Amino acid sequence: MPIEWAGLGPELLLTLDRSRPEPLRAQLERELREAIRSGRLATGERLPSSRAMATELGVSRGLVLECYSQLQAEGFLVAASGSATRVAAPAVAPAELPPRPAPAGRLAVDFLPGVPDLTSFPRRDWVWALRESCRDATPADLGYGDPRGAASVREVLAGYLRRVRGTAAQPEQIVMCAGFGQGINLVLASLAQAGMRQVAIEDPGDEDYDVICRRLGMEAIPVAVDDRGIDVDALASTGARAVILTPTHQFPTGMALAPDRRQALVAWANERDAIIVEDDYDAEFRYDRDPIGALQGLAPDRVALLGTVSKSLAPALRLGWIIGPPALLEPLTDEKLLSDRGSPTLEQLALAALIRSGRYDRHLRHMRRVYAARRETLIRALAERAPRVALHGLAAGFHAVADLADGAAEPEIVEQARARSVGLYGMSSYRLREPSGPPQLVLGFGNLSGAQVERGIEAIAELLR
Amino acid sequence: MPIEWAGLGPELLLTLDRSRPEPLRAQLERELREAIRSGRLATGERLPSSRAMATELGVSRGLVLECYSQLQAEGFLVAASGSATRVAAPAVAPAELPPRPAPAGRLAVDFLPGVPDLTSFPRRDWVWALRESCRDATPADLGYGDPRGAASVREVLAGYLRRVRGTAAQPEQIVMCAGFGQGINLVLASLAQAGMRQVAIEDPGDEDYDVICRRLGMEAIPVAVDDRGIDVDALASTGARAVILTPTHQFPTGMALAPDRRQALVAWANERDAIIVEDDYDAEFRYDRDPIGALQGLAPDRVALLGTVSKSLAPALRLGWIIGPPALLEPLTDEKLLSDRGSPTLEQLALAALIRSGRYDRHLRHMRRVYAARRETLIRALAERAPRVALHGLAAGFHAVADLADGAAEPEIVEQARARSVGLYGMSSYRLREPSGPPQLVLGFGNLSGAQVERGIEAIAELLR
Numbered sequence: 069m070p071i072e073w074a075g076l077g078p079e080l081l082l083t084l085d086r087s088r089p090e091p092l093r094a095q096l097e098r099e100l101r102e103a104i105r106s107g108r109l110a111t112g113e114r115l116p117s118s119r120a121m122a123t124e125l126g127v128s129r130g131l132v133l134e135c136y137s138q139l140q141a142e143g144f145l146v147a148a149s150g151s152a153t154r155v156a157a158p159a160v161a162p163a164e165l166p167p168r169p170a171p172a173g174r175l176a177v178d179f180l181p182g183v184p185d186l187t188s189f190p191r192r193d194w195v196w197a198l199r200e201s202c203r204d205a206t207p208a209d210l211g212y213g214d215p216r217g218a219a220s221v222r223e224v225l226a227g228y229l230r231r232v233r234g235t236a237a238q239p240e241q242i243v244m245c246a247g248f249g250q251g252i253n254l255v256l257a258s259l260a261q262a263g264m265r266q267v268a269i270e271d272p273g274d275e276d277y278d279v280i281c282r283r284l285g286m287e288a289i290p291v292a293v294d295d296r297g298i299d300v301d302a303l304a305s306t307g308a309r310a311v312i313l314t315p316t317h318q319f320p321t322g323m324a325l326a327p328d329r330r331q332a333l334v335a336w337a338n339e340r341d342a343i344i345v346e347d348d349y350d351a352e353f354r355y356d357r358d359p360i361g362a363l364q365g366l367a368p369d370r371v372a373l374l375g376t377v378s379k380s381l382a383p384a385l386r387l388g389w390i391i392g393p394p395a396l397l398e399p400l401t402d403e404k405l406l407s408d409r410g411s412p413t414l415e416q417l418a419l420a421a422l423i424r425s426g427r428y429d430r431h432l433r434h435m436r437r438v439y440a441a442r443r444e445t446l447i448r449a450l451a452e453r454a455p456r457v458a459l460h461g462l463a464a465g466f467h468a469v470a471d472l473a474d475g476a477a478e479p480e481i482v483e484q485a486r487a488r489s490v491g492l493y494g495m496s497s498y499r500l501r502e503p504s505g506p507p508q509l510v511l512g513f514g515n516l517s518g519a520q521v522e523r524g525i526e527a528i529a530e531l532l533r
Numbered sequence: 534m535p536i537e538w539a540g541l542g543p544e545l546l547l548t549l550d551r552s553r554p555e556p557l558r559a560q561l562e563r564e565l566r567e568a569i570r571s572g573r574l575a576t577g578e579r580l581p582s583s584r585a586m587a588t589e590l591g592v593s594r595g596l597v598l599e600c601y602s603q604l605q606a607e608g609f610l611v612a613a614s615g616s617a618t619r620v621a622a623p624a625v626a627p628a629e630l631p632p633r634p635a636p637a638g639r640l641a642v643d644f645l646p647g648v649p650d651l652t653s654f655p656r657r658d659w660v661w662a663l664r665e666s667c668r669d670a671t672p673a674d675l676g677y678g679d680p681r682g683a684a685s686v687r688e689v690l691a692g693y694l695r696r697v698r699g700t701a702a703q704p705e706q707i708v709m710c711a712g713f714g715q716g717i718n719l720v721l722a723s724l725a726q727a728g729m730r731q732v733a734i735e736d737p738g739d740e741d742y743d744v745i746c747r748r749l750g751m752e753a754i755p756v757a758v759d760d761r762g763i764d765v766d767a768l769a770s771t772g773a774r775a776v777i778l779t780p781t782h783q784f785p786t787g788m789a790l791a792p793d794r795r796q797a798l799v800a801w802a803n804e805r806d807a808i809i810v811e812d813d814y815d816a817e818f819r820y821d822r823d824p825i826g827a828l829q830g831l832a833p834d835r836v837a838l839l840g841t842v843s844k845s846l847a848p849a850l851r852l853g854w855i856i857g858p859p860a861l862l863e864p865l866t867d868e869k870l871l872s873d874r875g876s877p878t879l880e881q882l883a884l885a886a887l888i889r890s891g892r893y894d895r896h897l898r899h900m901r902r903v904y905a906a907r908r909e910t911l912i913r914a915l916a917e918r919a920p921r922v923a924l925h926g927l928a929a930g931f932h933a934v935a936d937l938a939d940g941a942a943e944p945e946i947v948e949q950a951r952a953r954s955v956g957l958y959g960m961s962s963y964r965l966r967e968p969s970g971p972p973q974l975v976l977g978f979g980n981l982s983g984a985q986v987e988r989g990i991e992a993i994a995e996l997l998r
Contacts, residue, residue, distance in 0.1 A: 090696070097699070101830060105701055134822075142699065142826040143795030156796050163834045163859045165705050186672035194879075195667045202660045207651035210847040211980075231555070234562070234607065236570055240630050246711065250873035280871065330608030331621050361607040365566060369628045382675040384878035394628045406745065408715035412877060413849035414659075515676075 084125060092127055096135050104144050104155055115145065115153045177524030178491035181320060181467040181512030185438060189382045193427045194418065201417035209413050215405035217244030217389075217416050224420040225389060228428075229375070233351060234361025236368040237391045243400050244411045247388040248349060251374040252312070253280060254407065255345055255390060258399035259310050260284040264343075268303050268311040272320055272498035277312060290500040293318055295460075297325030300332040309342040315363045316351040320498050320510040322461015322469050324360055333363070337370040343393065346373045350465040352380050352432050355440050359464070369393050372400075377419065379465075379514075380432060387415055439466045445518040446511065446525070453529035459511075466514030469495065472507035472532065481509075481531045488527045546573075549590060557592055561600045569609050569620055580610070580618045642989030643956035646785060646932040646977030650903060654847045658892045659883065666882035674878050680870035682709030682854075682881050689885040690854060693893075694840070698816060699826025701833040702856045708865050709876045712853040713814060716839040717777070718745060719872065720810055720855060723864035724775050725749040729808075733768050733776040737785055737963035742777060755965040758783055760925075762790030765797040774807040780828045781816040785963045785975040787926015787934050789825055798828070802835040808858065811838045815930040817845050817897050820905050824929065834858050837865075842884065844930075844979075845897060852880055904931045910983040911976065911990070918994035924976075931979030934960065937972035937997065946974070946996045953992045 082099040084092055103109040115121070118136060122129040136153050139145045146156040209218060216222065222239040229235040245251045256277075259267065264286060269277045271290035281288040291303045291311070297318055303311060313333075315325035325333070337344050344363060351359045364373040376388035392400045404410065422428040443462060450457050450470065461469040472478065478494035485492040495508035513521055547564040549557055568574040580586070583601060587594040601618050604610045611621040674683060681687065687704040694700040710716045721742075724732065729751060734742045736755035746753040754771050757764045762783055768776060778798075780790035790798070802809050809828060816824045829838040841853035857865045869875065887893040908927060915922050915935070926934040937943065943959035950957040960973035978986055 094696070097826075098695075101699060101701075101826070105830075105833075138823060138826070140792050141789070143792050143799065143828075143831050146792070146796075156792075165703060165859050166863060183676055186675045189672075189675050191667045191670075195664050198663045198667075199660050202656045202663075205656075205849075207654075210651045210654050210849045211648055212848045230563075231559070234566060236566075238630060246873035246876070253872060276871075283871075324606070327605050327608050327611070327621075331611075334608065357606075358603060361566070361603070363608075365570075366608050368570075383677045383874075384670075384675045386873060386875065386877040394630050398631060406741075406748075407718060407872070408711035408851060409848075410851065411711070412851040412880065415877065415880070 082125070084127075093131050093135055096125070096127075096131070097138055100135070100139055101142075101144060109155050111155055113155045115155070117152070175486070175491040176489035177516060177520050177527065179493065179509075179511045179513065179516070179524060180491055181493060181510050181514075183512060183515040184379045184382070184466065185435065185515055186382065187515075188435060188438060190427070190431045193422060193431065194381070197418035197421040197425075197427070198414065200421040201414045204421075205414060205417060209417070213410055213413060215410040216242065216401055217411060218413050218420075221416040221420040222389075224423050228423050229362075229373075229391070233348065233359070233373075233375075234365040235373065235391060236365050237373075241392050241394070241397060243390045243392060243397075243404055244416050245388050245390055245404065246386040246408070246411055247378050247383070248347065248374050248376045249386075250407070251376070251388050251390050252277070252345070252347075254400055254403045255372050255374065255392075255396070256280055256284055256286065257403045258392075258396050259343060260286055261399045261403075262396070264310050266306065266308040266310070267345075268306055268308040269500070270298055270313060270318065271500040272495060273312075273314075273500065274319065274498070275500055278500075292501075293321055293323075295321070295323050297323055297329050298333070300329055300336055303333075304336050304340075309340050310345065311342070312345040312347065313363070314347045314349065316348060316360050317354075317464040318461075319347070319349065320461075320467065320469065320495065322463070322465065322467065324463065325363075330363060330366060334367040334370060337367060342370065343396065344371045346371050348373055348375045350379045353436055353439050353466060354464040355436070355443065356463050364391055369395070372396060380428075380435070385415060387411070387419060439514065442466070442513045442516065442518055442521055443468070445521045446513050449522050449525035450532075453525055454532040457532050467510055467512040470509045470511055470532070472509065474506075476507040476532075478507040478509070481507075481528075484531050485528045490524050490527050492528065547590070549592075558596050558600055561590070561592075561596070562603055565600070565604055566607075566609060574620050576620055578620045580620070582617070640951070640956040641954035642981060642985050642992065644958065644974075644976045644978065644981070644989060645956055646958060646975050648977060648980040649844045649847070649931065650900065650980050651847065652980075653900060653903060655892070655896045658887060658896065659846070662883035662886040662890075662892070663879065665886040666879045669886075670879060670882060674882070678875055678878060680875040681707065681866055682876060683878055683885075686881040686885040689888050693888050694827070694838075694856070698813065698824070698838075698840075699830040700838065700856060701830050702838075706857050706859070706862060708855045708857060708862075708869055709881050710853050710855055710869065711851045711873070711876055712843050712848070713812065713839050713841045714851075715872070716841070716853050716855050717742070717810070717812075719865055719868045720837050720839065720857075720861070721745055721749055721751065722868045723857075723861050724808060725751055726864045726868075727861070729773075729775050731771065731773040731775070732810075733771055733773040734965070735763055735778060735783065736965040737960060738777075738779075738965065739784065739963070740965055743965075757966075758786055758788075760786070760788050762788055762794050763798070765794055765801055768798075769801050769805075774805050775810065776807070777810040777812065778828070779812045779814065781813060781825050782819075782929040783926075784812070784814070785926075785932065785934065785960065787928070787930065787932065789928065790828075795828060795831060799832040799835060802832060807835065808861065809836045811836050813838055813840045815844045818901055818904055818931060819929040820901070820908065821928050829856055834860070837861060845893075845900070850880060852876070852884060904979065907931070907978045907981065907983055907986055908933070910986045911978050914987050914990035915997075918990055919997040922997050932975055932977040935974045935976055935997070937974065939971070941972040941997075943972040943974070946972075946993075949996050950993045955989050955992050957993065 084095050118132040122132045147153040222242040226239040266287050268289050268291045270293045278288045289306050292299045346363045364371040373391040458471040459468045482492045493510045549560050583597040587597045612618040687707040691704040733754050733756045735758045743753040756768045811828045829836040838856040923936045924933045947957045958975050
């Protein structure tokens with residue numbers, strides 16, 4: 069039964085309830101704090117003596133005294149010795165929160181690129197790996213550790229990347245980080261520290277780099293990408309001494325950087341004393357051949373490689389790594405230390421356990437089959453329902469580029485598809501310098517079942533014709 | 534049995550081993566890459582025809598062709614049609630890594646402040662909570678989510694902090710982050726975005742703020758702390774409109790901010806339209822009374838509160854939260870998105886499960902007893918072996934301040950203790966403006982067993998007399 073008390077008038081209503089697990093003293097403190105915050109008890113107002121309030125509420129006087137003393141220590145009440153206890157704090161009702169934009173309505177089928185299959189996350193393997201790591205972590209592993217990450221993890225990862233991505237890196241060159249999102253911040257901040265003022269980026273590509281660069285006092289310079297990857301001559305004609313690239317599977321065009329361009333790029337980097345930032349985001353999923361080795365393996369002193377489990381396991385793990393070229397290691401480590409003192413250790417140890425046990429490879433093999441099947445479904449559905457739409461960029465990963473008919477209006481198709489509850493994304497939204505260009509769609513199919521792919525293409529086929 | 538092949542001369546030694554699990558093709562690729570990188574195969578050098586190499590190695594010609602084609606795609610080899618395959622890449626041996634400083638020798642007893650008991654991390658509870666979260670996470674939870682963190686977690690945490698820390702915050706005001714280390718970066722970056730140029734900090738206190746502020750174009754201004762907390766008049770005399778504080782248990786002096794200072798501080802903030810950044814790092818562990826409620830509860834519109842599980846669970850979890858005042862919520866969310874797109878979700882869900890199940894409270898109760906016992910041991914050991922050393926700052930947390938005799942030489946005592954394998958930390962290393970002051974030690978006892986505390990004090994007692 070709640071006791072209600074309004075001894076100072078109806079505006080001060082205190083409610084205590086003995087049937088709740090919360091101790092009475094905590095209830096009384098909370099009620100008084102809220103009465104003060106809400107202005108029901110105003111600044112300077114006198115509270116009843118502890119004896120009077122104890123009698124009214126049917127609690128001990130000691131309880132009321134403790135409660136008054138607590139609220140005094142917190143600055144809500146003042147009590148000069150011998151005089152009454154009064155409300156000290158100005159009444160502060162928390163301001164209204166700014167309204168948040170309403171979340172967008174859910175789409176029946178969303179071809180948003182960059183999202184892996186979230187239903188295939190290997191929950192059981194991950195729990196197994198976490199259990200291993202919680203069991204095996206030493207007390208030192210649980211403290212503030214090396215900002216680069218646990219040494220054992222960097223060793224496992226260096227070996228894994230050497231085997232699977234053809235990299236040439238010592239464990240000492242690896243800095244564990246919170247996914248690509250943090251990794252690119254750390255690398256760009258290190259470049260800024262090293263005095264770089266211009267960073268070339270791929271166009272079409274990701275426009276987020278522009279914001280990050282500007283905040284670091286640098287300029288992002290878009291450089292054209294064609295069907296053989298970035299135009300190295302155009303890159304050389306800028307003053308930039310750093311470039312961010314997706315050489316294995318360009319995002320969003322889906323092309324691999326051509327062999328002679330790889331060589332020209334490395335030659336450029338050696339000549340200019342430049343750094344190549346390699347975003348190795350989805351290289352695990354190549355369908356027609358083995359994945360092309362990372363550029364880092366070709367020029368270990370010139371390349372900072374960024375890898376992540378966001379596509380191979382799940383974005384929500386926020387787990388990634390940087391392979392730093394020797395010259396950047398010290399600033400990279402300092403940046404990581406300053407940013408967050410290091411990434412969570414148990415998840416790093418879990419990733420190492422997953423790799424060492426072979427479960428990571430097994431999961432990747434499984435996902436390669438899953439994505440290959442979805443890719444086939446997409447190719448078939450388009451061939452059947454919109455045969456004049458050409459697809460490319462499909463050698464790897466889980467997005468494709470669809471060429472629309474000449475003169476097709478990209479934004480209108482995107483808008484009409486949305487009215488049919490299908491999310492489409494036009495190439496123009498990735499074009500940085502020239503918003504116009506041949507009309508194209510970037511179709512992500514990683515997080516869509518085969519049935520969803522079919523349904524989505526069926527719903528929009530007439531728009532594509 | 535490894536096949537060894539040096540058909541181009543002894544400097545090109547390729548070794549294949551059929552007894553290894555690695556496929557022969559992968560072995561051949563790796564060996565060729567390493568021969569090129571190391572310079573054993575030089576730029577322009579001609580490789581044998583695929584037929585000749587296949588015969589020499591006893592493998593199929595198809596395997597050699599695939600291997601050549603892979604290395605061509607990666608930029609290591611070039612092959613004009615009809616002519617021989619040659620080495621393309623300039624030989625690049627990775628540069629030597631910069632030497633790392635040798636790790637400091639391990640101390641027998643280390644009174645380093647700020648480290649909780651790493652042996653008491655509740656491994657079983659944490660594995661239980663992770664298993665719950667891996668089981669209950671929705672596919673959407675596994676994707677790129679709200680940069681502030683999972684909504685369900687922020688709801689649990691808002692309720693928990695209201696109950697335990699007396700805060701007044703909606704779940705919408707909470708931003709999950711990678712511990713205090715990242716949280717302070719996000720808050721300071723938001724203040725910089727809001728045009729702040731000066732941030733007051735406690736002296737003695739943490740000097741790291743100075744570096745972070747300078748990188749954001751701000752100045753950190755030390756303000757004196759006495760035995761009643763920060764000097765609010767001195768604060769008001771600076772131009773700063775933001776201050777970073779440890780009001781519940783000042784670090785390192787260990788004092789709580791006095792009630793009238795709390796009120797004066799809030800009045801200052803209201804008058805100047807200022808922001809108080811509250812570092813609520815170890816408030817859970819108060820021994821003589823209930824923890825003093827957070828300042829945030831007294832002035833929800835003025836305070837940005839930073840909390841963390843680094844002291845309550847383990848630093849390696851890198852899990853913390855910010856309660857943002859309404860005016861800072863939008864920049865805080867933007868900063869978090871830009872920094873790393875959000876914190877790992879499964880660990881957030883695990884923390885929520887731990888709190889909801891009561892396991893978190895139970896662990897804290899247990900740890901309060903553990904630390905209280907160590908604190909008693911420290912008090913007793915000092916009283917017995919160095920009775921003239923006064924201890925204070927012990928009302929909460931797991932560090933204390935010891936007053937040395939007038940004229941004692943702090944740095945020499947620290948150095949002599951190190952020679953006895955005991956880590957001591959002088960107050961002067963926390964003094965920002967005036968390195969001199971009464972000689973004092975900051976004694977952390979969180980990560981020391983009672984026996985270690987006794988042994989440590991025994992070893993240094995004669996230095997303290």
